[in-house]
Amino acid sequence: MIEVKNLCQTFELGKKQNKMKLDVLKDVSFQMNKGDILAVTGRSGSGKSTLLNLIGGLMKPTSGEIMINQTNVTNFSEGDFATFRLDNIGFIFQNFQLIPSMTAYENVELPLVLKGVAENKRASIVLTTLNRVGLEAYKDHYPSELSGGQQQRISIARALVIEPPIILADEPTGSLDSETEQEILSIIQQLNKESNITFIIITHDDAVAKIGNKHIHLHDGKLVKEEVAI
Numbered sequence: 680m681i682e683v684k685n686l687c688q689t690f691e692l693g694k695k696q697n698k699m700k701l702d703v704l705k706d707v708s709f710q711m712n713k714g715d716i717l718a719v720t721g722r723s724g725s726g727k728s729t730l731l732n733l734i735g736g737l738m739k740p741t742s743g744e745i746m747i748n749q750t751n752v753t754n755f756s757e758g759d760f761a762t763f764r765l766d767n768i769g770f771i772f773q774n775f776q777l778i779p780s781m782t783a784y785e786n787v788e789l790p791l792v793l794k795g796v797a798e799n800k801r802a803s804i805v806l807t808t809l810n811r812v813g814l815e816a817y818k819d820h821y822p823s824e825l826s827g828g829q830q831q832r833i834s835i836a837r838a839l840v841i842e843p844p845i846i847l848a849d850e851p852t853g854s855l856d857s858e859t860e861q862e863i864l865s866i867i868q869q870l871n872k873e874s875n876i877t878f879i880i881i882t883h884d885d886a887v888a889k890i891g892n893k894h895i896h897l898h899d900g901k902l903v904k905e906e907v908a909i
């Protein structure tokens with residue numbers, strides 16, 4: 680489903696005379712099957728978000744290879760990756776990244792608009808998806824009128840609306856209290872079970888890491904531990 684081979688990422692920092700290189704990912708390799716939940720842990724700065732951004736095509740690796748659904752996406756152009764993402768990958772972020780001037784409904788509808796789904800087909804898809812996260816009644820609310828947990832549910836609905844086989848989540852419960860965290864984790868587990876969605880979840884939190892059936896730990900850009908739950 681997802682195969683990461685010898686992935687390296689080096690950033691160049693500073694101006695011409697004082698340029699320095701920062702090796703953020705060092706030869707990272709792992710594989711995932713469809714329906715896996717992979718928890719990625721590691722200290723701040725260990726390269727977790729960089730790894731997720733590379734898999735999601737938000738940046739290009741310095742070297743190595745990324746295969747998703749038997750497609751080698753490593754050398755995709757930005758445009759090719761954007762199209763691929765609309766069919767294959769949803770994102771969830773710690774700070775939700777909803778568009779403040781759009782209602783919950785409009786935020787969830789947006790990926791369908793980008794995909795070119797006809798307007799008369801969009802309404803039922805959006806309402807069904809809002810229903811899946813329990814927030815149909817809040818469709819006309821703006822993000823500022825929703826709690827953190829509700830905003831994260833809307834962002835899950837926005838990821839879900841294109842029915843992606845993969846959802847990438849960067850600290851999805853990092854801004855939430857522990858009760859709301861449990862609600863969000865239950866939704867993720869339910870989506871994984873019912874729709875066999877593959878998740879990669881970055882977290883600092885053991886409770887979140889526990890919902891994964893696989894776990895990798897990064898230290899200074901190296902994969903130092905790989906575990907499969909039985």
Ligand SMILES: Nc1ncnc2c1ncn2[C@@H]1O[C@H](COP(=O)(O)OP(=O)(O)OP(=O)(O)O)[C@@H](O)[C@H]1O
Nearest residue numbers: 690691692703721722723724725726727728729730
């Ligand atoms: N675009 C960039 N240009 C230069 N350096 C970067 C860039 N993106 C990330 N870095 C650096 O790479 C290192 C790893 O960052 P990354 O965000 O992947 O870590 P992380 O493990 O997700 O950290 P956190 O848990 O704090 O979010 C950091 O030192 C960061 O400053």
